Amino acid sequence: MSSEMLPVNEVAWQKKWADENLFKANLTGDKPKFYCLEMYPYPSGKMHMGHVRNYSIGDAVARYKRMMGFEVLYPMGFDSFGMPAENAAMSEGGHPHDITERNMASITQQIKRMGFSYDWSRTLKSHDPRYYKWNQWFFTKFFESGLAKREFAPVNWCESCNTVLANEQVKAGRCWRCNGPVEQKGMSQWFIDLPYYAQELLDGLESIKFPEHVKSLQRDWLGRSEGADITFQVVDSDLSFEVFTTRPDTLFGATFVTLAPEHPLSHQLVEGTEFETDWKALHDEVVNMSEFDRIKNMNKKKGFFSGRYAVHPLTGEQVPIWFGNFVIATYGTGGVMAVPAHDERDHDFAKMYEIPIKRVLVMSEGADADAPMNAAEVDDGWMVNSDLEGFDGLYGQEARDAVCNALESKSLGMRRVNWKIRPWLVSRQRYWGTPIPIIHCDTCGPVPVPEQDLPVELPRDVVFGQGNPLETSETFIHAPCPKCGGKGRRETDTMDTFMDSSWYFLRYTDALNDDACFEKPLADQWMNVDFYCGGIEHAQMHLIYARFMTKALRDLGLTSVDEPFKELLCQGMVNKSAPYCASCSVTHTVDRAGSPCPHCNQPLTERSAKMSKSTGNTVSPEAMIELYGADTVRLFILFAANPTAGMDWSDAALEANHRVMLQLQAMPEQLSQWKGEASSMDAWLVTRFKKRVHEFTDAMETYDLRRAVELSHYEIIKDINWYVRRGGENPDVAAGILPQWAQMISISTPHLAEEWWMELPERSESFAASSYLQSPQLVSDEEHLILAGEQYIRDFLEQARKVQNIAERHLGGSAASATVVLSPSWKREMARSALNFIHEGGHPKQFVPILAQMPMAQGERKGEMMGFWGKKMLPQVFKWDDESRQVILSSLDEKEVLEAASTFIASDLGLESVIVVEGESEDDTTERARSAMPLSPAIVYA
């Protein structure tokens, strides 16, 4: 009984594993390597279900690979720099360092309670100077190579976080952390040249196994577009500017050009003219508008004429220069050629301000070049109305090439690939991050701190809450210039914490090295990460920065690795139902359950929603471990859904899984109490189990963890139940399957596996966790037949039960006996020749003449048989699975099998007797042979 069973002492097993250093990776051994990694967590004080799911997946993979003979590197660490600790320090007092250390200690303990097989000896934390020293070292190298630069530029500023943000950290005009509005500010900031690797980042996506949607996300973010820069001279001046276009084929239709009001030339163009006031107004409006408001006002196109004209590079015509609020200063060149006939925005703009619209493409070959235009026609088309010879009639890419060639020969344009991705703004006006290792000197400018002076450590004498904290540290800011020795001032900005997480996976390969960031041979041998698991929320920040960094470090000569992660798995959300208003489409907090919707007063329903503190639908892992143990929580979380799918938390399902755990816990003892003899069923269970091991490894190889767990924790129990039902009770057989079974359950419920393992009379290793799973062998043909015979009985019983229900209604009471009518031999013969025919590539339709030639079809029943083929046998031939087909073609004798099992069948169906007869034979008095088919006999109850 479950209540009498002692729970598994999980903590004791965890201690034993740790004492034995079981999971410490030996990076210089000769086993094949496997690097398994989860995205390292930010150390908030508490582990949440998302963590549990993430690590349960990773741990299952790590344990599996270890079992399969790989040396597995499976480390854990903390992304411990960042604003939450700093904000906590400000609101609650204390120091970010102490808060972080405290939180780390508490979450570490919770993670360890789950029994994950991490190599804790190489734990890293990004706020450790031994780690961030290398951030600084990389930065100085980037500075020297020009990859890191300080620039004055309009940047994203979040007022409430009091810092600048990278483009990637602005979501719909709002801060990714606090959701506050983001404004544009001109500031001098540090940038890293992400676009330098844009093409490689794009191409690299082809060679790595990332989920399709992550790749698509990254492609969007990189934003490659092919086009041309085209030069326009300003009339009556030496000035010229360039526009970027992806549609050079529409150049002849450019009836004006539009510049962003912030375009560097814009002020000069209007300075001292009547247009200056208008320009200033538009400029100020655009500059001061937060990106959020800008998106909101996206459709309100506004602009005005600058009073100046530009020269069309091919026709020499003069086209007016306009300013428009819809032109983005930082994309392309900050100016566009406006082709109202073939661009929707330009079309709207031209209509609004009555600028001529000139058709230069037609959408079907030879169409009317002067057809009126009611809307912009933006697709590729055939050139018309070109003002120069040699262009009309060209289409698409050919047209674009022709225009580009003409421009390039006049040096007024150039093909160019433009990227949406912009340099990575890495400086932050916050304290809790890596200090940027630069000293500003009045004579030498920004000078990197020399390697021997690294790390530049964070000072403790800072004041929080008054701007950039580092500026308040007197001990920090003053430093002599490393170059000239003169008076210098330290850079007070720190690095974006995404810098920390961009290379930590490399550091793990050599985490304790204080002389180098990592040894190249080690990193080369162990990279890339074979299996990387984490949340989708990092798809375009962390995963782009990390890929970038890997390439940048490679080019510093530190590794030979191109990509950090070979395969990425994004685990799904952990959800739980929460009150929901269907008519408002709003999820409410859990305390609203039972009351009506506060907006529309309708009763609330339930809907599954992401677990979150604000909704209140969270479940504490600690509480669940307390109740059921870590193994049960892990089993539930792996079994509830596929790793990538969203899963719903269900207390009922968790309990159900706990029952399975209890059942399994009792299993070795239960099996050891078997007292039976060897029986014909033994071979079946042994074979069946062999097949299960095979299926298990197949599932694990594709990271189909749900299926793997289903096999190890559910299917095998069912198999054993069947074996027992059929009279099997051989203790030797049980003892034979137990070791491998223990290994199978160890990937998801490792503590229970050790309990089993400990009881084994002969153990190859002291722990299940350190044992090797023998590679499964394929099931032989002979063994197939054993399985097939039993499968036949199971299928037969299922069918028999169905029929029995109906039959007993007819009989008006319980049936006492059954006559099993096997299919007549001619049906088997027909099936066999049809299967052979199709197997050899024959088309099912062509079997008819062959059947007509067969000896058995020559008698008076020919018509019946031909009809039977078309109506019954043809569909059935395809319904049989491969196994059934093999069985039909094999020597399996249905009669023999059923007769051997007839006692069992009778008792299982609650009958006194079961008789098996061959259909249409002398013994068959039932006249039911008509409905019997091979493998599917008719059953007559009486």
Next chain:
RNA sequence: GCCGGGGUACCCGAGUGGUCAAAGGGGGUGGAUUCAAGCUCCUCUGCAUAUUGCUUCGCAGGUUCGAAUCCUGCCCCCGGCACCA
């Protein structure tokens, strides 16, 4: 608007041409066990039915001897990007 992923029974969720009325789990149902509840085990869980037939995998068509699966069009959901020239 563009890009990507989806829509399977009461719910979650397998399933990429025949093995499919459709795995597995949850829930429900009936039964065994029990003084009783829980636990555990078993049956059933689209409709009808002497073993078979009918209807069903977002909707509508098509290809095929055969479609949840392939093709075409449409609808809806989720995620991302978006005045990107």
